[in-house]
Amino acid sequence: MENLEKILKxxxxxxxxxxxxxxxxxxxxxxxxxxxxxxxIREGQPAEQFFFIRHGRVQIETHVPQKGPLLIHTRGEGExxxxxxxxxxxxxxxxxxxxxxxxxxxxxxxxxxxKCEKDHxxxxxxxKRFSLIIAERLEATRLQLMxxxxxxxxx
Amino acid sequence: xxxxxxxxxxxPSLIRRVIKESHDTFSLExxxxxxxxxxxxxxxxxxxxxxxxxxxxxxxISGDPTQPKVLIHTTREVGTVTRAMxxxxxxxxIGVRGPxxxxxxxxxxxxxxxxxxxxxxxxxxxxPVIYYLLANREKYGNxxxxxxxxxxxxxLFRKDLEKWRSRFDFEAYLTVDRAxxxxxxxxxxxxxxxxxxxxxxxxxxxxxxxxxxxxxxxVLELEKRGVRHxxxxxxxxxxxxxxxxxxxxxxxxxxxxxxxxxxxRYDEIxxxxxxxEL
Numbered sequence: 001m002e003n004l005e006k007i008l009k010x011x012x013x014x015x016x017x018x019x020x021x022x023x024x025x026x027x028x029x030x031x032x033x034x035x036x037x038x039x040x041i042r043e044g045q046p047a048e049q050f051f052f053i054r055h056g057r058v059q060i061e062t063h064v065p066q067k068g069p070l071l072i073h074t075r076g077e078g079e080x081x082x083x084x085x086x087x088x089x090x091x092x093x094x095x096x097x098x099x100x101x102x103x104x105x106x107x108x109x110x111x112x113x114x115k116c117e118k119d120h121x122x123x124x125x126x127x128k129r130f131s132l133i134i135a136e137r138l139e140a141t142r143l144q145l146m147x148x149x150x151x152x153x154x155x
Numbered sequence: 156x157x158x159x160x161x162x163x164x165x166x167p168s169l170i171r172r173v174i175k176e177s178h179d180t181f182s183l184e185x186x187x188x189x190x191x192x193x194x195x196x197x198x199x200x201x202x203x204x205x206x207x208x209x210x211x212x213x214x215x216i217s218g219d220p221t222q223p224k225v226l227i228h229t230t231r232e233v234g235t236v237t238r239a240m241x242x243x244x245x246x247x248x249i250g251v252r253g254p255x256x257x258x259x260x261x262x263x264x265x266x267x268x269x270x271x272x273x274x275x276x277x278x279x280x281x282x283p284v285i286y287y288l289l290a291n292r293e294k295y296g297n298x299x300x301x302x303x304x305x306x307x308x309x310x311l312f313r314k315d316l317e318k319w320r321s322r323f324d325f326e327a328y329l330t331v332d333r334a335x336x337x338x339x340x341x342x343x344x345x346x347x348x349x350x351x352x353x354x355x356x357x358x359x360x361x362x363x364x365x366x367x368x369x370x371x372x373x374v375l376e377l378e379k380r381g382v383r384h385x386x387x388x389x390x391x392x393x394x395x396x397x398x399x400x401x402x403x404x405x406x407x408x409x410x411x412x413x414x415x416x417x418x419x420r421y422d423e424i425x426x427x428x429x430x431x432e433l
Contacts, residue, residue, distance in 0.1 A: 059342070071334045073343040078351050099339055136347070139372070143344045144332045148366040149275030149305040151179050153233045 004029050007105060011052055013080050013129055021122050024115055028108040034098035041096045047084035048110045053077055056102035061095050073140070074099065083130055085109025162399045165205045165250030166192065170243050171225065176311050180276060181241055182217060182229040185249060193223035194251075197258030198283035199390060199418045203398050204228060205250030209239040213395040213413070215280035216254060220287055226251065229279035229311065255398040257418045259284040260388060261291075264360035267386075268296035270352060272373045274303040274345050277365030278311050280390050280417070284362060285319065292324055296359070299352050300327040303345025303369070307331050307338050326353055345369065349376040356381035364390040371428070374421060387421035389428075 005026045008014055014022065032051075034040055040058060041047070051058075057076045061069040072094065075081045084092050086109070116123030172184035183204075187194065196202075196216050205211040212234075218227030232241050243249060261284065269288060273281050281300075288298050300319065304310045310329065320327045328348050330341035341348070346369070361377050363370050370389050377387055393405035393412040400414030408427035410416065421428075 057339075057341070071338065071342050074330075074341050076341065076351075140344045140347055143346070143368070143372060146368065147305070147332070148368050149303070149309065149332065151231060151233060 004031070004105065007054070008052070012078065013052065017125060021125060024122060025107065025112070028111045029105050032104050032106045034102045036098055036100045038098050039095065040098060041082065041092045043092050043095050045092050047082065047090045047092045048108065049106045050080065050082035050085055050109050051107070052105040053079050053081065054103045054105065057099045058102055059097045059099045061097060063095060069095065080133060083134060085113065086130060163252065163397070165252045167248050168226070168251045170245055170247045170249060172245060173243065176229060177309050180229065180231045180311060182227055183240065183243070183249070185226040185228065185251065186224065188248070194226040195223045196220055196254035198261060198287045199258040199280060200254035200256050201417065202226070202228065202251050202253030202255070204240065206236055206239045206243070207248065207250060210236040211250070212236045213398065215417070217279040217282045220283050221290055229276070231276050253398060255413055257416055259362055259418055260360070261287055265294040266296070268299070268354040268359035270299045270301065270354045270359055270361045272301045272345060272349065272361060272363045274365035274369045275305065275309070276311065277390070278302055281362065281364050282312060282315065289325065297354050298325050299354050300325070301345055301348040301352060302327065303330050303332065305332050307334055328352065346372045346376045349373065349380060359386060361387045363387065384422035384425065385420060389419055389421055389424070390417045391419055391424070392417065
């Protein structure tokens with residue numbers, strides 16, 4: 001637990017979080033490891049966690065029938081992924097797979113959701129941080145959609 | 156300062172090699188028609204290349220500034236001239252005039268970390284500065300390349316990238332906008348690599364080259380890291396024709412990209428960069 005507390009305290013995502021709130025978060029945290037190629041989450045399954053990546057790279061993808069996985073983006077060391085646990089109906093919208101050995105801290109989103117309902121200050125702190133991530137992902141997706149490196153003659 | 160008449164005269168030069176970089180991008184290795192004429196240039200400058208009987212286009216130099224016997228240009232087939240250029244064979248003649256424009260500030264930024272952010276074919280104008288920085292490695296702090304390509308198949312200069320990535324004194328991070336399952340690298344836009352890159356924002360110079368939209372978002376991410384505007388340099392692209400600031404085709408506010416650019420310090424063009432009319 002002490003180790004988890006240290007890791008979470010130093011994570012940029014949680015910078016500025018009060019000691020009390022950090023303690024609550026530590027209570028919802030656990031270490032997880034995934035081997036290369038292993039599925040971490042699956043589209044449609046209950047979304048009950050989010051993750052702090054400590055080592056390795058995670059592929060966010062969707063399955064295209066008769067074609068296989070379509071890679072949407074990757075997340076790496078120091079990043080956070082998974083926010084379907086905050087959004088009803090709390091089911092994963094995409095798949096995530098370890099593209100290499102991945103070590104992460106998994107946060108129990110269901111437990112945290114309940115705690116945020118009871119402590120709105122904690123809820124606000126979490127929401128502030130996730131809204132930044134959501135805005136970043138939206139901006140990145142827009143840039144990807146613009147296809148800015150495409151050849152002008154093909155447009 | 157160019158003598159106007161001289162600056163407009165093409166030097167007939169010979170194609171030594173045509174290198175396919177990707178499905179639509181190629182490099183030309185050019186040598187002077189007479190061996191006594193060398194191609195001296197500063198990293199970031201461009202030449203006007205003339206395909207005889209077809210037309211001329213401005214193309215940035217992508218070769219090594221310490222190797223003036225051979226000139227390398229990398230471009231993409233986008234129009235009539237570049238299509239004709241791609242069809243040139245070894246031994247064909249091509250007209251070269253230049254070099255033109257402001258270069259990357261390699262002397263001014265010594266002692267600093269250097270972060271190079273580029274996307275798509277923007278790696279071509281940055282390659283000479285990478286060669287220069289590595290040839291003068293002791294003068295700089297961390298050197299970090301952040302490169303975004305459209306797909307894995309569009310990644311340019313693979314051999315160079317492999318060589319650079321194998322060095323202990325150079326950090327290179329690649330990402331692609333889209334990929335299939337067989338790609339094991341990063342997927343996502345290049346701006347997202349900035350957040351965790353190993354450079355000191357207070358003592359760094361950022362050299363940025365790519366589509367203008369990408370450069371605008373890159374600047375926002377560099378700002379978030381705390382990089383000051385005066386330490387950010389952008390390579391701009393406009394419709395350059397004469398190369399010497401006479402014709403006015405490439406006017407950007409009060410400057411001419413061919414003469415005052417293409418490399419600008421960000422704080423010097425911040426006002427015109429966001430003007431939609433320019």
